[in-house]
Amino acid sequence: MPQRLLVPLFQRPYVWTRENQWTMLWDDIRRHANLRHSGMRSSPHFLGAVVLQNQSASVGNLPYWTIIDGQQRLTTMQLLLDAAHQALTLVGSETLARQVEDLIRNPEHFCRTAEDRFKVWPTNRDRAAFNDVMAATLPVDYSRLSHQDSRMTQAHQFFSDEMTDWLSGESSESRAEALTQVLLNGLQLVVIQLEADEDSQEIFETLNARGTPLTAADLIKNFVFQRLDLPANESEAAYEKYWKLFETAFWEKEVGAGRNAMARSSLFLNQWLIAQTAEPIGVREVFSRFKYFTTHDSNAPMGDLLPTIHRAALNYQSWTEAARIKDGVLDRLTLFVYRIGALDSEATKPLLIWLRDPALETVAPAVEERFLTHLESWLVRRSLLRLSTQSYSDLIALLLHELKDRPRQEAAIVTERILREQTSGNLYWPADEEVQPWLATAPIYRRLRRGRLRMVLEAIEDHFRGYDSDRPSYAGQRIARDHHAIEHILPQHWQTHWPVEDLAARLRRDNHVHVLGNLTLLTRGLNSKVSNGPWLGENGKIAHLAQHDVMLMNNNVRTSGADGWDEQKIDTRTTEMARAILEIWPTPPGHTGAHSGAATQPTSYIGLDALISEGLLKVGQTLTGRGRFSDVQATVLPDGSLQVGDRIYESPSGAGSAVRKRSTNGWTFWEVDAGNGIRLDDLRGQYWVQFGVEVDNDDEQGTSPPE
Numbered sequence: 001m002p003q004r005l006l007v008p009l010f011q012r013p014y015v016w017t018r019e020n021q022w023t024m025l026w027d028d029i030r031r032h033a034n035l036r037h038s039g040m041r042s043s044p045h046f047l048g049a050v051v052l053q054n055q056s057a058s059v060g061n062l063p064y065w066t067i068i069d070g071q072q073r074l075t076t077m078q079l080l081l082d083a084a085h086q087a088l089t090l091v092g093s094e095t096l097a098r099q100v101e102d103l104i105r106n107p108e109h110f111c112r113t114a115e116d117r118f119k120v121w122p123t124n125r126d127r128a129a130f131n132d133v134m135a136a137t138l139p140v141d142y143s144r145l146s147h148q149d150s151r152m153t154q155a156h157q158f159f160s161d162e163m164t165d166w167l168s169g170e171s172s173e174s175r176a177e178a179l180t181q182v183l184l185n186g187l188q189l190v191v192i193q194l195e196a197d198e199d200s201q202e203i204f205e206t207l208n209a210r211g212t213p214l215t216a217a218d219l220i221k222n223f224v225f226q227r228l229d230l231p232a233n234e235s236e237a238a239y240e241k242y243w244k245l246f247e248t249a250f251w252e253k254e255v256g257a258g259r260n261a262m263a264r265s266s267l268f269l270n271q272w273l274i275a276q277t278a279e280p281i282g283v284r285e286v287f288s289r290f291k292y293f294t295t296h297d298s299n300a301p302m303g304d305l306l307p308t309i310h311r312a313a314l315n316y317q318s319w320t321e322a323a324r325i326k327d328g329v330l331d332r333l334t335l336f337v338y339r340i341g342a343l344d345s346e347a348t349k350p351l352l353i354w355l356r357d358p359a360l361e362t363v364a365p366a367v368e369e370r371f372l373t374h375l376e377s378w379l380v381r382r383s384l385l386r387l388s389t390q391s392y393s394d395l396i397a398l399l400l401h402e403l404k405d406r407p408r409q410e411a412a413i414v415t416e417r418i419l420r421e422q423t424s425g426n427l428y429w430p431a432d433e434e435v436q437p438w439l440a441t442a443p444i445y446r447r448l449r450r451g452r453l454r455m456v457l458e459a460i461e462d463h464f465r466g467y468d469s470d471r472p473s474y475a476g477q478r479i480a481r482d483h484h485a486i487e488h489i490l491p492q493h494w495q496t497h498w499p500v501e502d503l504a505a506r507l508r509r510d511n512h513v514h515v516l517g518n519l520t521l522l523t524r525g526l527n528s529k530v531s532n533g534p535w536l537g538e539n540g541k542i543a544h545l546a547q548h549d550v551m552l553m554n555n556n557v558r559t560s561g562a563d564g565w566d567e568q569k570i571d572t573r574t575t576e577m578a579r580a581i582l583e584i585w586p587t588p589p590g591h592t593g594a595h596s597g598a599a600t601q602p603t604s605y606i607g608l609d610a611l612i613s614e615g616l617l618k619v620g621q622t623l624t625g626r627g628r629f630s631d632v633q634a635t636v637l638p639d640g641s642l643q644v645g646d647r648i649y650e651s652p653s654g655a656g657s658a659v660r661k662r663s664t665n666g667w668t669f670w671e672v673d674a675g676n677g678i679r680l681d682d683l684r685g686q687y688w689v690q691f692g693v694e695v696d697n698d699d700e701q702g703t704s705p706p707e
Contacts, residue, residue, distance in 0.1 A: 001061075001108065002062055003063050003065065003106070003119060003121060004062045004065070004106075004116065004118075005064070005065050005074060005119060005121070006065070007066075007067050007123045008064055008066055008067070008068075008123065009123055011071055013122075013123060014072065014151050014152060015072065016075075016076050016123060016155070017668075018155075018158055019665050021072075022076070022155055022158050022159065025076065026162050026166065027390075028282050028285075029045070029080075029182055029186075029187075031282060032045055032182045033175070033178045033182045034178075034280070034394065036178035036186070037171070042182070044185075044186055044188045045182075045186055045188065045285060046189075046190075046284070047073055047077070047187055047189050048070065048189065048190070049070065049189065049190040049191070050069060050073065050189055051067075051068040051200070051203060052065040052191060052193050052194065053068050053193075053195075054194065054195055055199045062106060062110055062116060064548050066121075067191070068203070068204055070189075071122070071202050074120050074124075074330065075120060075130075075152075078120045078134070078157075079134075079155045079159065080159045081103050081104050082104050082133075083157075083158075083159035083160035083163060084100050084179065084432065085100045085158050086140060087163040088100060088167070088176055089138055090139060091164070091168070091176060092175070093177075094177040099180060099184060100180060100183055100184070103183070105117050105118060106118075115131075118130075118134060122152075126152060128613060129152040129153060130152050132145050132147045133145060133150075133152055140157075142157045159579055166179070167179065181397070198581040204211070215263045216269060216286035216290075217266045219287040220286070220287055220290050221246070223287070223290070223291060224243075224302060224305075225238070225243075226498070227308070228303060230648070232296055236565075238303075238306060241310075242306045242307055242310040243306070245314075245317075246313070250317060250320075251264050251265040251313075252264070252319070255346075256344065257270075257346050261297065264285070264639075267283070268313060268316055269290065270286045271281055271346070271349040272313075272353055273289055273290055274350035274393075275353040275400065276298070277297065278397055278400035278401040278404055279397050280394050280397045308359060312353055312357065313675040315358070316353065319352070320337065322334045323335075323341060324338075325483060326481050327477070327478075332372055333355075333356070333372060335524050336352075336372045336376055336639050337352070339380070339459070340376075342454070342455035342482075343383050343452055343455070345379055347392040348392075350400060351396060351400065351403075354400060354403065355368065355371065358515075360408060361408045363409065363411055364409060367408075367409055367411055367412050368411070369412075371411045371415050372427075373585075374415045374416050374419060374588075375419075376585060377586060377587060378419050380585045381429065381435055381587075382430060383448075383452060384444075384448070384456070384581075385430055385435065386427045386438070388425065391424070391426040391427055392424050392427075392429075395418075403415075416588055428593055429587060429591065429593060431591050431593030432587065433592070433593065435578075435582065436578055439577075439578040440515075440571075440574055441515065442518070445488070445512065445513075445514035445519060445605055446514050446609050446610065446640070450650060451482070453486060453519070454486055455481075455482075457495075457519065457521050457553070458478075458484075458521065459519060459581075460525065460577055460580045460584070461479045461552060461553045462478050462479055464552035464582045464700055467540075473474060484521035484523060486521060487520050487521070487522045488513060488514075488518055489518050489519070489557060489561075489570075490512075490518050490565060490570065492639065493638075498535070508567055509567065512567045512570045516578060517569075517572070517573035517574030517575070517576075517577055518570045518573075520551060520554055535561070536633060542557075542565075546558055546588075556569075556572070556576065557573065560572070607640045607651065608642070608651075608680075610639070610640075611640075611680075612640060616683045616686055617636055617672070617683060618636065619637065620633055620635060620636060621672070622634070622636075623642070623671065623672060624671045625671070626669055626671055629660065632644065632659050634670060644659060651666060652667050652680055653666035653667070653669075655670070666680065667681040667684060668681050
């Protein structure tokens with residue numbers, strides 16, 4: 001309807017960003033558009049609540065409202081809708097574009113002034129930038145706009161690029177229809193409308209009070225027990241038997257899930273629901289999708305559904321707790337759970353729930369082994385190359401959809417086929433021809449987070465001990481998990497005891513410090529004893545390794561290194577360890593992958609050590625927190641970690657999250673030059689300019705402090 005929604009002058013300017021809001025909003029819309037495009041049902045996506053206050057208007061003027069709460073999401077939606085109007089126009093869907101335009105602009109015959117054409121009008125600080133991009137001629141040339149650096153322009157360009165890319169896929173006409181339907185009918189807002197004489201400030205304060213929000217598990221519990229419709233004593237018995245476990249410490253613990261952190265109970269219910277529906281379901285949609293599933297998709301009464309969820313939860317808890325045990329034998333599924341935990345990947349959990357569903361036929365052990373090996377190989381190889389995880393939820397939904405249509409004993413065959421068919425950079429299965437050269441030279445210590453790298457080294461040691469599916473182990477037991485220290489054989493600070501003569505030799509030595517063949521696992525006591533010492537001599541590293549070390553991965557170190565340890569021996573060991581990785585996580589015979597050579601480009605993740613090596617950041621440099629944390633300082637350490645007070649953090653987001661006591665993107669939190677607004681993220685941009693590469697800077701969201 002024709003109307004005006006005005007942001008009051010006293011409200012803050014537009015502050016939403018790509019990292020924290022735009023990407024998640026587009027992911028939600030894209031997911032619903034994908035569902036509609038594939039012919040699947042899609043429940044409306046809830047955007048939140050806004051509060052509007054009515055303002056009296058003279059006869060002939062547009063009705064208008066003051067936005068008391070919700071100006072950020074309303075402004076963003078206008079930018080997104082205008083970007084959609086452009087994207088639809090550019091692909092030739094003018095009729096659909098005009099339908100979207102009705103949500104942005106008022107008809108000309110209602111407009112008495114130029115600004116009346118826009119339905120949402122931001123605060124005075126943002127009006128020039130908003131008008132600049134919203135009134136621009138199509139197609140918008142963002143580089144020529146007067147406010148090209150504003151968040152308004154950046155948001156518009158982000159949504160336009162993403163939607164244009166999505167619409168350019170196969171069946172562009174049906175894609176345009178699906179996207180338009182989501183924008184017109186698939187998004188919901190709760191609107192609280194106040195009369196002109198009501199106290200809007202009191203309502204604003206009440207809505208934004210610091211209460212504890214209900215989790216998805218809380219909402220689902222209320223819904224389930226209302227639908228059970230049992231007498232009080234029977235409802236209490238059902239609660240004790242089937243739901244009480246979700247209110248224990250294990251299930252109430254907050255865990256990371258992509259950019260979000262949520263109670264494990266809510267995350268499990270999200271994953272269980274994905275396993276049932278074979279749809280990608282966002283963590284913010286769990287409750288609404290659960291309601292739709294129980295009332296439309298499932299024929300099971302709530303009294304039968306509750307025990308089913310309970311049995312799946314018991315399995316889930318059993319795997320998770322077993323994967324934490326540091327010593328001893330693990331079955332194949334529990335080992336998989338441990339390893340994906342090290343990869344910080346929750347995406348494949350719905351597949352495990354489907355695999356071990358007690359209500360379905362048991363999958364043969366050999367089939368389960370191959371099924372998990374294919375998935376783990378795909379995950380680990382992509383993780384080693386630091387490839388994007390953005391589309392994993394879509395692939396898992398596709399896999400589940402295919403698996404549900406085939407006999408369960410074909411799980412491994414179906415999974416292998418689907419993974420091999422992937423050709424996009426976000427989903428393909430890297431082949432040996434890509435992984436092996438990368439491992440040969442990559443500074444893997446800098447490229448992988450410590451937990452991931454430790455897991456890979458543990459797997460190599462277990463491989464040398466004979467823990468593979470095709471041969472028995474003769475080594476007694478697996479290496480203790482998540483226990484040993486990662487040690488550089490050639491020390492990071494090698495100059496004191498490992499000198500070389502000329503600049504070329506120093507550069508070659510520097511380039512070998514962080515490669516795979518120079519890394520090993522040691523007990524923490526032995527690690528501290530030999531860390532930066534010399535190689536030879538009574539107290540040298542080789543002597544201590546010969547006397548105390550039992551790692552089979554170090555056999556060639558102790559034998560070939562008897563007369564010294566150098567770059568040639570590191571290269572030889574790198575080749576041996578890379579070969580082990582390819583055998584631990586194999587691909588099917590003849591698999592060639594889709595993007596050979598893709599990993600030779602710089603990956604989207606870098607650490608502070610990379611900025612140091614390029615001279616963009618100095619060891620000992622002081623960083624300062626932003627905003628009200630401007631009195632907090634962090635010191636850059638030689639290995640790229642940050643020291644805040646007496647604590648050391650591996651990443652900017654780990655340090656930022658510790659300071660703010662909540663999820664924080666450290667790249668935008670820490671300022672390099674206090675008061676001048678130069679952030680770590682700006683230095684990272686300079687780093688990529690030096691490489692001539694443009695990438696997304698969404699690699700580290702700080703949902704939980706990395707290890």
